[in-house]
Amino acid sequence: MKKKLKVLALFDAIGPTTIDQDLSAELKTPDWKTEANVLAALGALAHTTEHLAIFDDLDLLRQKLESFAPDVLFNLADQFKNNRGFDQNIVSFLEMQGLPFTGCGATGLVLCKHKGISKKILSYHRIHTPNFVVIPRGQRIARPRQLKFPLLVKPVKEEASYGIAQASFVETDEQFRERVAFIHEKHDGDVIAEEYIAGRELYVSLMGNMKLTVFPIRELVFREVPPDEPKIATYRAKWDEEYRKRWGLENQFAEGLDPALVARIEQTCKRICRLLTIDGYARIDLRLTAANEVYFIEANPNPILAEDEDFAQSAAKAGLPYPQLIDRIIRHGMKTLRS
Numbered sequence: 271m272k273k274k275l276k277v278l279a280l281f282d283a284i285g286p287t288t289i290d291q292d293l294s295a296e297l298k299t300p301d302w303k304t305e306a307n308v309l310a311a312l313g314a315l316a317h318t319t320e321h322l323a324i325f326d327d328l329d330l331l332r333q334k335l336e337s338f339a340p341d342v343l344f345n346l347a348d349q350f351k352n353n354r355g356f357d358q359n360i361v362s363f364l365e366m367q368g369l370p371f372t373g374c375g376a377t378g379l380v381l382c383k384h385k386g387i388s389k390k391i392l393s394y395h396r397i398h399t400p401n402f403v404v405i406p407r408g409q410r411i412a413r414p415r416q417l418k419f420p421l422l423v424k425p426v427k428e429e430a431s432y433g434i435a436q437a438s439f440v441e442t443d444e445q446f447r448e449r450v451a452f453i454h455e456k457h458d459g460d461v462i463a464e465e466y467i468a469g470r471e472l473y474v475s476l477m478g479n480m481k482l483t484v485f486p487i488r489e490l491v492f493r494e495v496p497p498d499e500p501k502i503a504t505y506r507a508k509w510d511e512e513y514r515k516r517w518g519l520e521n522q523f524a525e526g527l528d529p530a531l532v533a534r535i536e537q538t539c540k541r542i543c544r545l546l547t548i549d550g551y552a553r554i555d556l557r558l559t560a561a562n563e564v565y566f567i568e569a570n571p572n573p574i575l576a577e578d579e580d581f582a583q584s585a586a587k588a589g590l591p592y593p594q595l596i597d598r599i600i601r602h603g604m605k606t607l608r609s
Protein backbone atom coordinates (compact mmCIF):
# COMPACT_ATOMS: atom_id res chain seq x y z
CA MET A 271 0.00 0.00 0.00
CA LYS A 272 1.46 3.32 -1.06
CA LYS A 273 1.49 6.26 1.31
CA LYS A 274 -1.52 8.55 1.01
CA LEU A 275 -0.55 12.12 0.30
CA LYS A 276 -1.78 15.63 0.85
CA VAL A 277 -2.19 16.98 -2.68
CA LEU A 278 -2.93 20.57 -3.61
CA ALA A 279 -4.39 20.79 -7.13
CA LEU A 280 -3.52 24.18 -8.60
CA PHE A 281 -5.65 25.64 -11.41
CA ASP A 282 -5.72 28.92 -13.26
CA ALA A 283 -8.84 31.10 -13.36
CA ILE A 284 -9.88 33.73 -15.88
CA GLY A 285 -10.94 36.22 -13.18
CA PRO A 286 -10.02 37.06 -9.57
CA THR A 287 -10.56 34.27 -7.01
CA THR A 288 -10.58 33.78 -3.27
CA ILE A 289 -8.81 31.14 -1.23
CA ASP A 290 -11.92 29.08 -0.43
CA GLN A 291 -13.79 29.75 -3.65
CA ASP A 292 -16.48 27.23 -4.54
CA LEU A 293 -15.60 25.99 -8.02
CA SER A 294 -18.27 23.31 -8.33
CA ALA A 295 -20.16 25.19 -11.07
CA GLU A 296 -16.97 25.74 -13.14
CA LEU A 297 -15.93 22.13 -12.70
CA LYS A 298 -19.08 20.99 -14.48
CA THR A 299 -18.25 22.97 -17.65
CA PRO A 300 -16.29 21.67 -20.67
CA ASP A 301 -13.50 24.23 -20.07
CA TRP A 302 -12.74 22.60 -16.72
CA LYS A 303 -12.82 19.00 -17.93
CA THR A 304 -9.15 18.32 -17.18
CA GLU A 305 -9.43 19.81 -13.68
CA ALA A 306 -12.57 17.75 -12.97
CA ASN A 307 -10.97 14.55 -14.31
CA VAL A 308 -7.84 15.03 -12.20
CA LEU A 309 -9.84 15.81 -9.03
CA ALA A 310 -11.97 12.70 -9.58
CA ALA A 311 -8.80 10.60 -9.98
CA LEU A 312 -7.26 12.10 -6.82
CA GLY A 313 -10.48 11.20 -5.00
CA ALA A 314 -10.38 7.64 -6.34
CA LEU A 315 -6.78 7.36 -5.16
CA ALA A 316 -7.94 8.50 -1.70
CA HIS A 317 -5.30 11.21 -1.44
CA THR A 318 -6.25 14.11 0.81
CA THR A 319 -6.94 16.73 -1.80
CA GLU A 320 -7.61 20.44 -1.80
CA HIS A 321 -7.70 22.76 -4.77
CA LEU A 322 -7.04 26.40 -5.50
CA ALA A 323 -7.54 28.48 -8.64
CA ILE A 324 -5.37 31.55 -9.11
CA PHE A 325 -5.81 34.51 -11.41
CA ASP A 326 -3.19 37.17 -10.70
CA ASP A 327 -2.41 36.71 -7.01
CA LEU A 328 0.44 34.40 -6.01
CA ASP A 329 -0.05 35.40 -2.39
CA LEU A 330 -3.21 33.25 -2.34
CA LEU A 331 -1.01 30.29 -3.19
CA ARG A 332 1.50 31.17 -0.51
CA GLN A 333 -1.30 31.33 2.07
CA LYS A 334 -2.71 28.02 0.91
CA LEU A 335 0.66 26.30 1.11
CA GLU A 336 0.96 27.55 4.67
CA SER A 337 -2.52 26.51 5.83
CA PHE A 338 -2.78 23.16 4.02
CA ALA A 339 0.93 22.18 3.99
CA PRO A 340 0.64 19.76 1.04
CA ASP A 341 3.19 17.03 0.30
CA VAL A 342 2.96 17.81 -3.40
CA LEU A 343 1.28 20.22 -5.75
CA PHE A 344 -0.56 18.98 -8.84
CA ASN A 345 0.11 21.76 -11.30
CA LEU A 346 -2.61 22.50 -13.85
CA ALA A 347 -2.04 26.26 -13.89
CA ASP A 348 -0.87 27.23 -17.34
CA GLN A 349 -1.73 30.87 -17.42
CA PHE A 350 -1.53 33.90 -15.12
CA LYS A 351 -3.66 37.02 -15.60
CA ASN A 352 -5.00 35.33 -18.76
CA ASN A 353 -1.48 35.23 -20.21
CA ARG A 354 -0.33 31.79 -21.34
CA GLY A 355 3.25 33.07 -21.48
CA PHE A 356 3.43 33.15 -17.68
CA ASP A 357 3.17 29.41 -16.96
CA GLN A 358 6.91 29.24 -16.38
CA ASN A 359 6.74 32.08 -13.87
CA ILE A 360 4.24 30.19 -11.70
CA VAL A 361 6.55 27.19 -11.81
CA SER A 362 9.57 29.37 -10.95
CA PHE A 363 7.70 30.46 -7.84
CA LEU A 364 7.04 26.81 -6.92
CA GLU A 365 10.71 25.98 -7.45
CA MET A 366 11.68 28.79 -5.06
CA GLN A 367 9.26 27.40 -2.45
CA GLY A 368 11.11 24.06 -2.58
CA LEU A 369 7.79 22.23 -2.80
CA PRO A 370 7.50 19.14 -5.01
CA PHE A 371 5.12 19.60 -7.93
CA THR A 372 4.01 17.63 -10.97
CA GLY A 373 5.19 18.14 -14.52
CA CYS A 374 7.76 20.35 -16.08
CA GLY A 375 10.07 22.89 -14.44
CA ALA A 376 10.69 26.43 -15.61
CA THR A 377 13.64 25.69 -17.90
CA GLY A 378 11.80 23.03 -19.88
CA LEU A 379 8.72 25.21 -20.19
CA VAL A 380 10.78 28.14 -21.50
CA LEU A 381 12.74 26.07 -24.01
CA CYS A 382 9.64 24.34 -25.41
CA LYS A 383 7.46 27.41 -25.54
CA HIS A 384 9.74 29.20 -27.99
CA LYS A 385 9.33 27.21 -31.20
CA GLY A 386 12.54 28.66 -32.62
CA ILE A 387 14.81 28.05 -29.62
CA SER A 388 13.65 24.44 -29.22
CA LYS A 389 14.33 23.78 -32.92
CA LYS A 390 17.81 25.32 -32.71
CA ILE A 391 18.73 23.05 -29.81
CA LEU A 392 17.39 19.94 -31.53
CA SER A 393 18.88 20.64 -34.94
CA TYR A 394 22.28 21.19 -33.29
CA HIS A 395 21.86 17.60 -32.07
CA ARG A 396 20.90 16.44 -35.57
CA ILE A 397 17.23 15.84 -34.95
CA HIS A 398 15.30 16.71 -38.12
CA THR A 399 13.45 20.00 -37.77
CA PRO A 400 11.83 22.09 -40.52
CA ASN A 401 13.94 25.04 -41.73
CA PHE A 402 12.53 28.22 -40.27
CA VAL A 403 12.90 31.92 -39.64
CA VAL A 404 11.68 33.96 -36.66
CA ILE A 405 10.25 37.40 -37.44
CA PRO A 406 9.76 39.56 -34.33
CA ARG A 407 7.14 42.31 -34.29
CA GLY A 408 8.55 45.54 -35.61
CA GLN A 409 11.06 43.80 -37.85
CA ARG A 410 10.93 44.11 -41.63
CA ILE A 411 8.97 41.18 -43.06
CA ALA A 412 11.24 39.42 -45.52
CA ARG A 413 11.53 35.78 -46.43
CA PRO A 414 15.10 34.46 -46.47
CA ARG A 415 15.72 33.12 -49.98
CA GLN A 416 16.81 29.69 -48.78
CA LEU A 417 13.44 29.11 -47.10
CA LYS A 418 11.31 27.21 -49.62
CA PHE A 419 7.53 27.46 -50.15
CA PRO A 420 5.13 26.20 -49.01
CA LEU A 421 5.63 27.66 -45.54
CA LEU A 422 3.58 27.52 -42.38
CA VAL A 423 3.34 30.84 -40.52
CA LYS A 424 2.69 30.51 -36.77
CA PRO A 425 2.92 32.55 -33.58
CA VAL A 426 6.32 31.63 -32.15
CA LYS A 427 5.02 31.12 -28.61
CA GLU A 428 1.43 29.90 -28.80
CA GLU A 429 -0.30 26.63 -28.04
CA ALA A 430 -3.51 24.78 -28.81
CA SER A 431 -3.26 26.00 -32.43
CA TYR A 432 -4.11 29.60 -31.53
CA GLY A 433 -3.40 31.63 -34.65
CA ILE A 434 -3.23 28.58 -36.94
CA ALA A 435 -5.71 28.38 -39.81
CA GLN A 436 -5.68 27.22 -43.44
CA ALA A 437 -4.37 30.73 -44.26
CA SER A 438 -1.22 29.90 -42.24
CA PHE A 439 -0.18 27.73 -45.19
CA VAL A 440 1.41 30.16 -47.67
CA GLU A 441 2.79 29.62 -51.15
CA THR A 442 3.69 33.14 -52.32
CA ASP A 443 5.55 36.14 -50.91
CA GLU A 444 2.32 38.09 -50.86
CA GLN A 445 0.46 35.47 -48.81
CA PHE A 446 3.52 35.24 -46.56
CA ARG A 447 3.64 38.99 -45.88
CA GLU A 448 -0.08 39.11 -45.23
CA ARG A 449 -0.11 36.26 -42.74
CA VAL A 450 2.99 37.48 -40.89
CA ALA A 451 1.43 40.95 -40.55
CA PHE A 452 -1.82 39.35 -39.34
CA ILE A 453 -0.05 37.45 -36.55
CA HIS A 454 2.02 40.51 -35.60
CA GLU A 455 -1.01 42.78 -35.42
CA LYS A 456 -4.03 40.68 -34.52
CA HIS A 457 -2.26 38.15 -32.30
CA ASP A 458 0.24 40.63 -30.93
CA GLY A 459 2.96 38.03 -31.21
CA ASP A 460 6.25 37.29 -32.92
CA VAL A 461 6.20 34.88 -35.85
CA ILE A 462 7.92 31.67 -36.84
CA ALA A 463 7.66 30.63 -40.48
CA GLU A 464 8.59 27.01 -41.11
CA GLU A 465 8.91 24.94 -44.24
CA TYR A 466 5.78 22.85 -44.49
CA ILE A 467 6.50 19.15 -43.94
CA ALA A 468 3.99 16.99 -45.77
CA GLY A 469 3.26 13.72 -44.04
CA ARG A 470 1.41 11.91 -41.28
CA GLU A 471 0.71 13.82 -38.07
CA LEU A 472 1.93 11.83 -35.05
CA TYR A 473 1.61 12.49 -31.32
CA VAL A 474 4.01 10.71 -28.98
CA SER A 475 3.33 10.68 -25.24
CA LEU A 476 6.13 10.10 -22.72
CA MET A 477 6.35 9.93 -18.94
CA GLY A 478 9.22 9.87 -16.45
CA ASN A 479 12.35 11.76 -15.54
CA MET A 480 15.68 9.97 -16.08
CA LYS A 481 13.98 6.79 -17.18
CA LEU A 482 11.34 7.56 -19.78
CA THR A 483 8.38 5.45 -20.83
CA VAL A 484 6.94 5.99 -24.32
CA PHE A 485 3.25 5.19 -24.78
CA PRO A 486 1.61 3.94 -28.00
CA ILE A 487 1.70 6.55 -30.77
CA ARG A 488 -1.43 8.51 -31.69
CA GLU A 489 -2.20 10.05 -35.06
CA LEU A 490 -4.51 12.75 -36.33
CA VAL A 491 -5.97 11.45 -39.59
CA PHE A 492 -7.51 13.74 -42.22
CA ARG A 493 -9.84 11.22 -43.86
CA GLU A 494 -11.88 13.53 -46.08
CA VAL A 495 -9.20 16.11 -46.88
CA PRO A 496 -8.19 15.69 -50.57
CA PRO A 497 -4.65 14.27 -51.00
CA ASP A 498 -3.18 17.44 -52.55
CA GLU A 499 -4.58 19.77 -49.85
CA PRO A 500 -2.43 20.80 -46.87
CA LYS A 501 -3.16 18.80 -43.73
CA ILE A 502 -2.85 21.00 -40.69
CA ALA A 503 -4.11 20.70 -37.12
CA THR A 504 -5.62 24.21 -37.22
CA TYR A 505 -7.60 25.73 -34.36
CA ARG A 506 -10.84 24.53 -35.89
CA ALA A 507 -9.36 21.11 -36.63
CA LYS A 508 -8.68 20.72 -32.91
CA TRP A 509 -11.70 22.31 -31.27
CA ASP A 510 -14.64 22.52 -33.71
CA GLU A 511 -16.60 19.24 -33.71
CA GLU A 512 -18.66 20.15 -36.80
CA TYR A 513 -15.52 20.95 -38.76
CA ARG A 514 -13.84 17.73 -37.62
CA LYS A 515 -16.83 15.73 -38.84
CA ARG A 516 -16.95 17.50 -42.19
CA TRP A 517 -13.28 16.79 -42.99
CA GLY A 518 -13.13 13.37 -41.36
CA LEU A 519 -10.58 14.44 -38.73
CA GLU A 520 -9.99 11.83 -36.09
CA ASN A 521 -7.44 11.15 -33.36
CA GLN A 522 -6.66 7.46 -33.26
CA PHE A 523 -3.77 5.06 -32.63
CA ALA A 524 -1.25 5.18 -35.48
CA GLU A 525 -1.62 2.09 -37.63
CA GLY A 526 0.80 0.19 -39.84
CA LEU A 527 4.06 1.65 -38.52
CA ASP A 528 6.97 -0.74 -38.89
CA PRO A 529 8.28 -1.83 -35.42
CA ALA A 530 11.79 -0.62 -36.34
CA LEU A 531 10.35 2.78 -37.22
CA VAL A 532 8.39 2.87 -33.95
CA ALA A 533 11.62 2.12 -32.07
CA ARG A 534 13.39 4.93 -33.91
CA ILE A 535 10.56 7.37 -33.14
CA GLU A 536 10.65 6.36 -29.46
CA GLN A 537 14.40 6.90 -29.22
CA THR A 538 14.12 10.26 -30.96
CA CYS A 539 11.36 11.41 -28.61
CA LYS A 540 13.32 10.37 -25.52
CA ARG A 541 16.29 12.38 -26.79
CA ILE A 542 14.02 15.35 -27.45
CA CYS A 543 12.71 15.24 -23.86
CA ARG A 544 16.23 15.14 -22.45
CA LEU A 545 17.64 17.82 -24.74
CA LEU A 546 14.79 20.19 -23.92
CA THR A 547 15.03 19.35 -20.18
CA ILE A 548 11.40 18.27 -19.95
CA ASP A 549 10.33 16.78 -16.59
CA GLY A 550 7.44 14.51 -15.74
CA TYR A 551 5.29 14.04 -18.80
CA ALA A 552 5.08 15.36 -22.33
CA ARG A 553 3.60 14.95 -25.77
CA ILE A 554 5.81 15.43 -28.80
CA ASP A 555 4.21 16.47 -32.11
CA LEU A 556 5.92 14.99 -35.17
CA ARG A 557 5.53 14.69 -38.91
CA LEU A 558 6.38 11.46 -40.67
CA THR A 559 7.18 11.92 -44.37
CA ALA A 560 6.43 9.41 -47.13
CA ALA A 561 10.14 8.46 -47.00
CA ASN A 562 9.76 7.69 -43.26
CA GLU A 563 11.77 10.71 -42.16
CA VAL A 564 10.74 11.89 -38.70
CA TYR A 565 10.46 15.69 -38.28
CA PHE A 566 10.08 17.44 -34.95
CA ILE A 567 7.23 19.96 -34.97
CA GLU A 568 6.75 20.83 -31.32
CA ALA A 569 7.19 19.60 -27.75
CA ASN A 570 4.35 20.00 -25.27
CA PRO A 571 5.47 19.71 -21.64
CA ASN A 572 2.41 19.37 -19.38
CA PRO A 573 0.10 18.32 -22.27
CA ILE A 574 -3.66 18.33 -21.72
CA LEU A 575 -4.44 15.64 -19.16
CA ALA A 576 -8.17 15.18 -19.75
CA GLU A 577 -9.12 11.54 -19.76
CA ASP A 578 -10.30 11.60 -23.40
CA GLU A 579 -7.23 13.43 -24.78
CA ASP A 580 -4.31 11.77 -26.58
CA PHE A 581 -1.94 11.62 -23.61
CA ALA A 582 -4.30 9.71 -21.29
CA GLN A 583 -5.57 7.58 -24.19
CA SER A 584 -2.01 6.51 -24.98
CA ALA A 585 -1.28 5.73 -21.33
CA ALA A 586 -4.49 3.70 -21.04
CA LYS A 587 -3.50 1.66 -24.09
CA ALA A 588 -0.18 0.95 -22.36
CA GLY A 589 -2.11 -0.49 -19.40
CA LEU A 590 -2.27 2.57 -17.15
CA PRO A 591 -5.86 3.36 -16.18
CA TYR A 592 -6.49 7.07 -15.54
CA PRO A 593 -6.20 7.19 -11.74
CA GLN A 594 -2.95 5.19 -11.86
CA LEU A 595 -1.63 7.55 -14.50
CA ILE A 596 -2.39 10.52 -12.24
CA ASP A 597 -0.70 8.73 -9.34
CA ARG A 598 2.43 8.04 -11.43
CA ILE A 599 2.60 11.68 -12.46
CA ILE A 600 2.50 12.64 -8.77
CA ARG A 601 5.21 10.12 -7.84
CA HIS A 602 7.43 11.41 -10.66
CA GLY A 603 6.78 14.98 -9.50
CA MET A 604 7.91 14.09 -5.99
CA LYS A 605 11.16 12.62 -7.28
CA THR A 606 12.08 15.37 -9.73
CA LEU A 607 15.22 17.25 -8.78
CA ARG A 608 14.62 20.97 -9.29
CA SER A 609 17.50 23.36 -9.53
Ligand SMILES: Nc1ncnc2c1ncn2[C@@H]1O[C@H](COP(=O)(O)OP(=O)(O)O)[C@@H](O)[C@H]1O
Pocket residue numbers: 385400422424428429430431432434464465466467468471501502503504555557567568
Ligand atom coordinates in the same frame (compact mmCIF):
# COMPACT_ATOMS: atom_id res chain seq x y z
N1 LIG B 1 6.43 22.83 -40.26
C1 LIG B 1 5.23 22.25 -40.31
N2 LIG B 1 4.93 21.38 -41.32
C2 LIG B 1 3.71 20.80 -41.38
N3 LIG B 1 2.72 21.02 -40.51
C3 LIG B 1 2.95 21.87 -39.48
C4 LIG B 1 4.22 22.51 -39.32
N4 LIG B 1 4.14 23.29 -38.23
C5 LIG B 1 2.90 23.13 -37.71
N5 LIG B 1 2.18 22.28 -38.47
C6 LIG B 1 0.76 21.91 -38.28
O1 LIG B 1 0.16 22.84 -37.40
C7 LIG B 1 -0.20 22.21 -36.18
C8 LIG B 1 0.03 23.14 -35.01
O2 LIG B 1 1.39 23.51 -34.96
P1 LIG B 1 2.18 23.50 -33.59
O3 LIG B 1 3.53 24.06 -33.84
O4 LIG B 1 2.11 22.16 -32.95
O5 LIG B 1 1.35 24.58 -32.75
P2 LIG B 1 0.52 24.46 -31.38
O6 LIG B 1 1.51 24.71 -30.30
O7 LIG B 1 -0.49 25.53 -31.47
O8 LIG B 1 -0.04 23.06 -31.30
C9 LIG B 1 0.64 20.95 -36.14
O9 LIG B 1 0.04 19.99 -35.31
C10 LIG B 1 0.67 20.56 -37.60
O10 LIG B 1 -0.54 19.97 -38.01
Ligand SMILES: [Mg+2]
Pocket residue numbers: 430431555568
Ligand atom coordinates in the same frame (compact mmCIF):
# COMPACT_ATOMS: atom_id res chain seq x y z
MG1 LIG C 1 1.04 21.27 -31.35
